[in-house]
Every structure is written in C-alpha cells, then in structure tokens.
Amino acid sequence: MISSETTGGKVALVTGAGTGIGRAVALELLGRGYQVVLAGRRGELLEETKAAAGAASSRALAVPTDVSREDSVDALFERLQDAHGRLDVLFNNAGRGAPPVPIDELPVSVWRDVVDINLTGMFLCAQGAVRLMKRQSPKGGRIINNGSISAYSPRPMSIAYTATKHAVTGLTKAISLDCRQDNIACGQIDIGNAATDMTARMATGVLQADGSTRVEPRMDVGHVARAVANMAELPLDTNVQFMTIMASSMPFVGRG
Structure with a gap:
C-alpha cells in the first residue's frame, strides 16, 4: 500500500505538457501548489x-513519453511512482490532428497514428493511473480526459480526429462507471477554439460545413487551464462528468 505521507502535496500528471493546452494546464497546477509530472514526446519542450514555471519549476518533473507505446507509458508511471509515490490527478491531454483531406485520400498510416495517440494513448495513461490510484492510500483520484467539440459535432474532413474524440467520450463514461468503487472520478472537458498553435490557422480562415472558408474566434487558453484546475480540485465525492468550454461565437451550436 502506497501512503500519501510520502508526498509533499497533491500530485498531477499532465500529458502533452510541452505545448498548448497541456502546457497551460501544467503551469496552472504548478501555480496552485501541485507537484506536476510533465509528459510529452519532445523533452526540450517539456x-x-x-x-x-519559474520558482515553481522545482515541483515539476519532465518525463519524455510516447503515450502510444505501452513500454513508454509503463516507464512514465515508474518514474512518477518513484518520485512521488501516488497520483491525485491525471489530465489525459496528449493528442494530434490530421490533414483536412477527404476520407478517400487519408493515408491509413495517418489514421493509425491518430488512433494510437488520441485513443490508445489515452487508454494506456488511464490504465496506469487507475492501477496506481487503486493501491495508494488514501485510495482514489481523478482522471480528466481532453475531449473536444468534435466529440459531439465534426468539422469537415476530420474523420480520424472526430472518430477518436467520439471514442474518448465512451472511454470517459466507462472509466467513470467502472472505477466508482475505487473512489476514482473521471470527467471530460470539451474545448472549442482555445488560442494555441494548433488553432492558429483559424485566424486566417478554416473550412466550414457549407464549403466556405471563414475566420473563427478563439479564446485565451488560460481560461481552459483554470477550468481544468477547478475540476481537479473538487472533492472526490463530486464530479464534473462533462464540461464544454468554448469561444462564445465559434460555430458549434447549429454547426453544419
């Protein structure tokens, strides 16, 4: 049994922590006093x-990780356990998109890479978190999966991304159901148009469902980071099952 007395505070793991939403959430959690393990493929970005993080950087541990590989995720959780002994929050964030091409032009290799990272990677990290959360003392913790507006409504020419994000919703529900008895809460945040490098193209115009190309509004990624941190800090008897946070005027309600 792993005791909470071996840690100096709440411990969070953020995947995809080298850029964008993952970086913003990691910095927010560090600012709130968490010990944060930073996972991502590129060590220099971590x-x-x-x-x-400035002065809070002493509470950050960078662990280069490819979430699509089981051995890499196993090594990540070994480092986390050795460093902190427990895990209170997993922000399951790592993901990728694909070129906006018609379904018949999408290479199967790209499809597989998107599935491996967005879905299998999220499963592997959740699995590692559940294994640790079940045996630590006190038992339990929280998993927050990064879904997307595309978990509900697709963009044109986004079949791989959309399919995996729909699947993440099923993953969230299954974890939430199956892990209740172990005091593990699982929720999902669905984000629309946070201002990161991934959404930079929206400032010049992106394809719409009617075939037009339009500029779309974006929002400060800091709002997303605070929303995730607020979900993380709820007591484990309370869960935000699904949260949608979006730029108010982006096309979502009525998209298509």
Whole structure:
C-alpha cells in the first residue's frame, strides 16, 4: 500500500505538457501548489514548460513519453511512482490532428497514428493511473480526459480526429462507471477554439460545413487551464462528468 505521507502535496500528471493546452494546464497546477509530472514526446519542450514555471519549476518533473507505446507509458508511471509515490490527478491531454483531406485520400498510416495517440494513448495513461490510484492510500483520484467539440459535432474532413474524440467520450463514461468503487472520478472537458498553435490557422480562415472558408474566434487558453484546475480540485465525492468550454461565437451550436 502506497501512503500519501510520502508526498509533499497533491500530485498531477499532465500529458502533452510541452505545448498548448497541456502546457497551460501544467503551469496552472504548478501555480496552485501541485507537484506536476510533465509528459510529452519532445523533452526540450517539456523543459521549456518547466522553465516557464519559474520558482515553481522545482515541483515539476519532465518525463519524455510516447503515450502510444505501452513500454513508454509503463516507464512514465515508474518514474512518477518513484518520485512521488501516488497520483491525485491525471489530465489525459496528449493528442494530434490530421490533414483536412477527404476520407478517400487519408493515408491509413495517418489514421493509425491518430488512433494510437488520441485513443490508445489515452487508454494506456488511464490504465496506469487507475492501477496506481487503486493501491495508494488514501485510495482514489481523478482522471480528466481532453475531449473536444468534435466529440459531439465534426468539422469537415476530420474523420480520424472526430472518430477518436467520439471514442474518448465512451472511454470517459466507462472509466467513470467502472472505477466508482475505487473512489476514482473521471470527467471530460470539451474545448472549442482555445488560442494555441494548433488553432492558429483559424485566424486566417478554416473550412466550414457549407464549403466556405471563414475566420473563427478563439479564446485565451488560460481560461481552459483554470477550468481544468477547478475540476481537479473538487472533492472526490463530486464530479464534473462533462464540461464544454468554448469561444462564445465559434460555430458549434447549429454547426453544419
């Protein structure tokens, strides 16, 4: 049994922590006093996130990780357990998109990579978190999966991303159901148009369902980071099952 007395505070793991939403959430949690493990494929970007934390960087541990590989995720959780002994919050965030091409032009290799990262990677990290949360003392913790507006409504020419994000919703529901008895809460945040490098193209115009190309509004990624942190800090007898946070005027309600 792993005791909470071996840690100096709440411990969070953020995947995809080298850029964008993952970086913003990691910095927010560090600012709130968490010990934060930073996971992502590119170690140099994780170090940039750590440096951006300033004085709080002493509470950040960068662990280069490919979430699509079981051995890499196993190594991540070994490092986390050795460093902190427990895990209170997993922000299951790592993901990727695909080129906006018609379904018949999408290479199967790209499809598989999107599925491996967005879905299998999220499963592997959730599995590692559940294994640790079930045996630590006190038992339990929280998993927050990064869904998307595309978990409900697709953009044109986004079949791989949309299919995986719909699947994440099923993953969230299954974890929430199956892990109740172990005091593990699981919720999902669905984000629309946070201002990151991934959404930079929206400032110049993106394809719409009617075939037109239009500029779309974006929102400060800091709002997303605070929303995730607020979900994380709820007591485990309370759960935000699904939250949608979006730029108010983006096309979602009535999309299509």
